[in-house]
Amino acid sequence: MELRSYIIRRLVLLIPVLFGVTVFIFGITMLFSPGQRASLYVTSPRQLADLPAIIERYGLDEPFLTQYGTWIGQVLSGNLGWSNVASMPVWDAIWHYLPATLDLAIFAAPLIILTGIFLGSTAAAHKDRPLDHGTRVVAIFGWSLPTFWLGLLLMMVFYGYFRGFLPPGRLSIQMDMVVNSADFIRYTHINTIDAILNLNGPVLLDTLRHLILPVITLSVVNVAFIMRLMRSSMLESLGKGYILTARAKGLPERVVVNKHARRNALIPVITVSGYLFAALANGVVITETIFNYKGIGWWAWQSAVRLDIASILGFALFNAVLFVGVNLVVDILYTRIDPRVRLGEAVQ
């Protein structure tokens, strides 16, 4: 199948996926009473008396199909609704919070994936030796650490003890002034990229300084997952006949491991890495909260807690598109790594 037609087919399939996701989530939110859903608009006991009026105004006691139909009609006209949590339209909220998350994901995902691949390969190549055991113990230790605990600990050390060395947030007060000034063009709202495009070294350094701790936190916690997968996949590859052949031909062990075994072991890792990136890009709630790095995960969490249904549905749509997109990229990557794989066909 041609790449273009494959992509079109996948994009068409996105429509029923989005429909299913929205029906499911809309259905779940309907389990809450109209009064509970109206509470989104109420912040104080003073407004108790207005709940019935709010229910009527937003049609919260209408049948499911009516409410869903109204919402889907808005969506089809390009209006995802209003996010009360973000105080802006849902569509704007996604683009408002996504850059912070992408700033994190752009640095954390490669670090996690490359470190995991390296450690997994190393462990497999030294199977049942101290290096294998040690690598696994350390990785699993990182995996076992609660994110909030590790994040707070790192912050207390590097922001508390070292007196402001690696602070939370996205930018310092001074650099935030620069970024929000007329002289600084916000091309993407991803601070690292914008700083490079504006050739602004101080903003870039300040952004990186703020990124170090959340990226380390995410990496320490997640690297074990990739590492274990890579190790088991490598062990499987190393047991294959073609590896025996390669060794029998007298190839150096480095070439056998790096060129013959590792490349073939990468396929499951690529699959998982794709989902890992998608998971990071749709937000890491705890890390974003602890480091005051308010991204899309923080927004989704707040929306869920406050029953901000328009935001929840908007986030679900975004999530579905993201995962379908990542899935598509992963499928295309398969064909580049494993010549046996053909688009639209099962792996042989």
Place this chain on the structure above:
Amino acid sequence: MSKRFSKMGWIVLAALLCLSLVLMPGCTTSPAEQEEEEEEPGGPAIPYKNDGIFVAMTIGDIASLDPAWGYDTASGEQTDYIYETLIWWDGESADQFVNVLADDWELLPDGVTYRFHIRDGVKFHEGGDLSPEDVEYSFERAMIQDRDGGPLWMFYVPLLGVGGYGDVTFADIDAAVEVDGEWVVFTLDDGAFAAPWLQILCGPWASIVDMEWCITNEEWDGTEGDAPNHNNPERQDSYLFDHSNGTGHWKLNLWDPAIQIKLEKFDGYWGGAVPFDWVITQIVDEWTDRKLALLNGDADHVYVPRQYIDELEGIADLTIYKGLPQLNLDGFFFNQDISEVSTYVGSGTLDGNGIPRDFFTDLDVRKGFCYAFEYDTYLEDILKNEGEQMGSPIIDGLAHYNPDALMYEYDLAKAEEHLKAAWGGEVWEKGFKFTLVYNTGNDARKSGSEILANNLFAINPKFQVSVLATQWSSTLAQIVSGVYPMFNIGWMADYPDPDNFATPFLHSEEGLFAHYLSYYNAEVDDLIMQGRYELDPTARKAIYYELQDLAYEDPACIYLFQPQGRRYFTKYIKGFYFNTMIPGNPGPLHDMSKSES
């Protein structure tokens, strides 16, 4: 296996092991702990940073920058910085005022006509000149907007004697506020509102906006025909939702929702020098972030939840203001007519596995519960001794508060006595089971609820109260639907008048809590209405004293404590004073300053 590969692996392993040792708790003393051990009394020195910038870190974003829309503390705090009112609280006083946009005012002998002379030479941020017409427009625009659940009832009731927009004609609104040359005239519906009206005028809802600027930006155009288009809008439909143009010390630079609000100095401010070039309020949810930012000098002021106050004790470079009286009161409310669909009442009958819908109509039940609460423990352990027990909704700081009013004390014997008498002895014999609700995240309410539940169980093991946390979003809706048999919630002052507390707690029809709890006491209702309209201070005092006695005799809830608050600043911030009617953090910035000395 190549040697190079193996060596690299060992290096990585060693590095990771070192990292894990650093991170592993209990293996070694952390640097922070070492410093704590070696630290001299006085704590770490806080560096001076961000000259000319005031940085506050708090929780919770604003709802709107439109002064007529906002009714929450966070919104009011920001609009107070951007906009100004005719008069303002005089320092710490809640009943004395200073002139702001009015430079003179008078109450005419008829007792219902207020005249305010509008100050000359005042500029709006966008360059417009303040005029009496702006003042008239500001009040009428707010009254026309009158959104659901908003603050504008505070204009309607005193000016027109009705609850809101739907009860009046445009002509009524137009006549309530008039321009007379350089003066603006308000005509009250009743002389009883003369004193509260001045307090209401200090609130953010009474901020003055620029009429021309508003009309240019498609706000209400000042005509009757356009009024319905601007009544009860969605908050984002108001241009002033995220734009502003006041006369205040600072003008809006950036509102990055849920992240920060940046205000910059207004160079054309009529009142002289403005103390900070920038005022930045950052929304930081995590307490550790806020604490470390304060100690590193990255924040000048942070919000400190009560459970963390011990962490900031003894730090010399902090200025801590303690014992600040708050005009708010929490209570455990008894629902006397629980909804039939409630799932919080067990079996729904008095059989030991539930309670009937009218369980709390029995006075002995309510009194027994009041005696079963450990007030002193709550004060010491939860409020850290920073609060004052109240026996009624007329709390300290309001006119006609009776410091000697009767109040319940922790007395299990009396609790037992009342509970034995309740429901003809059936309660004691069969026991009960129901769920007590508070809102998630409020640790004080959680602890208070557990104290009450444990004490009731101690009186009689058949008394089983389970404590449940619900999301705030659910809590309010469930109160309205009447499904909670008992819940813990609070009330904060709109303006410091006893009627603003007596009505919501106790008035059977107008009272928010009383209404939804089906609390009814004809004598109480009558006294509230008498108190509202009584002009003679002596007679009014007698009414509210009697009301406080009745609130004790026929409790609508277990009245808890009027808490005292704290404010935390670095030592570089000077000039803070506390006014109980400015509950937001960090308070009156226009009178404060920041300097390294």
